[in-house]
Amino acid sequence: MADGTTDQGPVTMLATPISLDFEFTPGVAQSKFLRGLERGEFLGQRCGTCGQVYVPSRGTCPTDGVATTEDVVLGNSGTVTTYCVVNVPFAGQAIEIPYICAQILLDGANLSFMGLLQEIPTDQIRMGMRVEAVWVDEAELIPSLASVKYFRPNGEPDADYDTYKEYL
Amino acid sequence: MAESEVLHAEHRLEYPYARSTGPIIGAFLTALREGRFVGATGSEGKVIVPPTEYDPLTGDDVGELVEVGPGGVIDSWAWVSHPLRKHPLQVPFAWALVRLDGADTAMLHAVAAPGPEALATGARVTAKFCPEAERVGSMADLESFVLEGGAA
Amino acid sequence: MSAAGRTVRPVSIASFAQSQNVRKDNERNEAEGLQPVIAEVFANVGITKDDVDFICSGSTDYLIGGPFSFVMALDAVGVWPPRAESHVEMDGAWALYEAWVLFQEGEIDAALVYAFGRSSLGDLNEILTLQLDPYYEAPLWPDIVSLNALQARAMIDAGKATEADFAAIASRSRRDALSNPKAQVRHDVAPDVLLEDDYVVAPLRRHALPPITDGAAAIVLAAGDKALQWSERPVWITGFDHRMETHSLGARDLTVSPSTAKAAEVAGVADGNVDIAEIHAPFAHQELIIAEALGLDDSVAVNPSGGPLAANPLMSAGLIRIGEAASRIRAGQADRAVAHATSGPCLQQNLVCVLEGA
Numbered sequence: 001m002a003d004g005t006t007d008q009g010p011v012t013m014l015a016t017p018i019s020l021d022f023e024f025t026p027g028v029a030q031s032k033f034l035r036g037l038e039r040g041e042f043l044g045q046r047c048g049t050c051g052q053v054y055v056p057s058r059g060t061c062p063t064d065g066v067a068t069t070e071d072v073v074l075g076n077s078g079t080v081t082t083y084c085v086v087n088v089p090f091a092g093q094a095i096e097i098p099y100i101c102a103q104i105l106l107d108g109a110n111l112s113f114m115g116l117l118q119e120i121p122t123d124q125i126r127m128g129m130r131v132e133a134v135w136v137d138e139a140e141l142i143p144s145l146a147s148v149k150y151f152r153p154n155g156e157p158d159a160d161y162d163t164y165k166e167y168l
Numbered sequence: 169m170a171e172s173e174v175l176h177a178e179h180r181l182e183y184p185y186a187r188s189t190g191p192i193i194g195a196f197l198t199a200l201r202e203g204r205f206v207g208a209t210g211s212e213g214k215v216i217v218p219p220t221e222y223d224p225l226t227g228d229d230v231g232e233l234v235e236v237g238p239g240g241v242i243d244s245w246a247w248v249s250h251p252l253r254k255h256p257l258q259v260p261f262a263w264a265l266v267r268l269d270g271a272d273t274a275m276l277h278a279v280a281a282p283g284p285e286a287l288a289t290g291a292r293v294t295a296k297f298c299p300e301a302e303r304v305g306s307m308a309d310l311e312s313f314v315l316e317g318g319a320a
Numbered sequence: 321m322s323a324a325g326r327t328v329r330p331v332s333i334a335s336f337a338q339s340q341n342v343r344k345d346n347e348r349n350e351a352e353g354l355q356p357v358i359a360e361v362f363a364n365v366g367i368t369k370d371d372v373d374f375i376c377s378g379s380t381d382y383l384i385g386g387p388f389s390f391v392m393a394l395d396a397v398g399v400w401p402p403r404a405e406s407h408v409e410m411d412g413a414w415a416l417y418e419a420w421v422l423f424q425e426g427e428i429d430a431a432l433v434y435a436f437g438r439s440s441l442g443d444l445n446e447i448l449t450l451q452l453d454p455y456y457e458a459p460l461w462p463d464i465v466s467l468n469a470l471q472a473r474a475m476i477d478a479g480k481a482t483e484a485d486f487a488a489i490a491s492r493s494r495r496d497a498l499s500n501p502k503a504q505v506r507h508d509v510a511p512d513v514l515l516e517d518d519y520v521v522a523p524l525r526r527h528a529l530p531p532i533t534d535g536a537a538a539i540v541l542a543a544g545d546k547a548l549q550w551s552e553r554p555v556w557i558t559g560f561d562h563r564m565e566t567h568s569l570g571a572r573d574l575t576v577s578p579s580t581a582k583a584a585e586v587a588g589v590a591d592g593n594v595d596i597a598e599i600h601a602p603f604a605h606q607e608l609i610i611a612e613a614l615g616l617d618d619s620v621a622v623n624p625s626g627g628p629l630a631a632n633p634l635m636s637a638g639l640i641r642i643g644e645a646a647s648r649i650r651a652g653q654a655d656r657a658v659a660h661a662t663s664g665p666c667l668q669q670n671l672v673c674v675l676e677g678a
Contacts, residue, residue, distance in 0.1 A: 027349025
């Protein structure tokens with residue numbers, strides 16, 4: 001109050017919210033990957049120097065620093081290299097717990113990425129499990145990983161440890 | 169890749185920062201909420217407004233807080249014909265560095281004026297605070313400065 | 321060291337590369353935009369990433385609005401096997417300073433320094449507000465143009481400049497840029513024509529503002545045998561310093577730059593003749609402040625590249641000043657040059673680098 005008889009107490013905190021708007025672009029290579037998802041396929045890129053295949057590719061080889069220009073269509077199946085079972089609820093959680101979050105190395109790729117694993121009890125997941133992508137209906141495909149509903153076991157025998165030990 | 173194949177998306181980055189003020193900045197913001205100004209006494213008796221916890225030139229701790237303003241003079245000003253969406257006034261106005269009476273440094277804020285021809289460096293201004301019920305203890309509690317004599 | 325900032329160990333600007341400076345590159349991501357620049361800076365001297373001992377970059381995540389963009393940008397270099405690397409949330413000129421310090425300590429013999437930033441993705445008038453005091457200044461969202469208009473007005477009121485001076489600087493800069501194929505704004509328009517521009521924020525008219533620029537730049541530094549192997553005419557850093565002033569705009573005399581003057585003194589600018597100066601003064605009036613603080617006389621060619629009024633890629637524009645100055649020495653157009661970089665609002669922080677031919 002102007003006469004100093006405030007009952008609010010001295011100011012000790014100041015709210016300084018910020019909100020900034022951007023136009024984001026994932027770039028040329030990641031756009032190709034996302035356009036592939038819109039067609040229901042995983043598209044990677046091969047480094048012309050070391051031969052490694054990245055999915056998604058960011059347009060350069062993180063080992064050699066050269067532009068990746070050769071596109072590679074990868075298989076729909078892959079191998080679980082490692083995983084965790086999520087039991088902790090958190091803000092914005094979209095999936096019912098517990099669920100399995102797995103690193104999946106697609107056949108033909110040299111880079112694993114994270115995917116949701118379903119259609120298997122959480123106590124049966126294991127490293128080396130062979131899995132396949134389950135896509136949304138064709139009419140619902142969009143340039144986003146949301147086009148992949150989840151991965152599930154594809155029924156093949158587990159992969160040998162030697163085939164994925166470099167990707168842990 | 170054809171140009172149209174590259175994707176774009178709108179992206180909003182938001183942070184709900186809340187900052188602790190400490191005793192000196194807190195005292196200034198508390199005074200603003202009460203419709204007045206305080207400064208801090210720095211080295212060689214100079215009065216720093218808005219006050220910092222240290223003398224900006226020497227780094228020494230500041231001394232006691234003293235009342236300053238609410239009038240002052242314009243040290244420099246810049247006329248904004250087209251306010252941006254986050255500016256404090258949404259009609260043409262001036263940004264100014266205002267040296268409050270009793271202060272040795274200037275503070276940045278808006279000056280409301282009918283036009284740039286009404287302003288000059290050295291012109292006297294005085295504080296126009298928001299209605300008391302709207303003040304929360306922030307720089308926005310000061311609506312703007314206005315020309316002394318009510319030209320605005 | 322004879323004095324702080326004076327070189328004991330000579331370090332050479334062995335190679336310099338910059339992207340085309342453009343208003344908007346919204347096709348490529350950070351790594352895709354940077355990779356050709358890194359490839360060029362290495363190819364200039366016939367080396368690879370394996371020939372440098374240290375990598376240092378300058379960028380800010382606020383330009384892209386996402387975290388750790390500097391980590392992802394390393395994909396443009398290739399950092400496997402693991403490399404010694406560092407980053408500053410500053411213009412790349414400060415990244416170069418960090419590398420130079422490691423040279424002085426004898427830690428390294430060669431380094432890659434780069435900077436990148438796309439200014440076009442967000443609203444710079446809002447983004448750059450976040451560099452201000454978060455209690456007293458930023459909550460009012462004063463834009464960078466307005467703050468510089470306050471500085472320009474202070475110059476005019478102090479009798480140190482006129483609007484015609486700003487127009488003359490802008491006219492000269494963009495005319496000089498006609499010989500710089502990498503520049504973004506290149507034209508020959510007379511000052512009296514520029515003075516017909518509208519005010520953006522008075523007293524700054526359109527021409528006194530820098531362009532909004534997307535771009536990247538890189539430099540290879542070398543010492544000892546590598547410096548001699550990689551360049552027929554090495555360009556040596558002979559003085560280097562940076563200084564800063566208070567954050568409080570209202571506590572500064574905005575018409576002078578004591579931090580630049582101090583850095584120039586420590587770097588030894590006055591120890592010899594200066595042929596050219598590349599000054600990182602994004603707003604036209606700032607060139608006058610920096611030239612005075614550097615102690616330059618009228619014989620010095622200022623910003624022969626066109627300077628930041630012709631291309632102002634945030635985070636790279638200061639590093640480019642060093643590269644442009646070195647390129648002119650290497651081309652035999654100058655023997656001794658001063659490069660300057662700035663950071664923060666209204667020239668708050670300033671860096672001075674003195675370069676000399678062999």
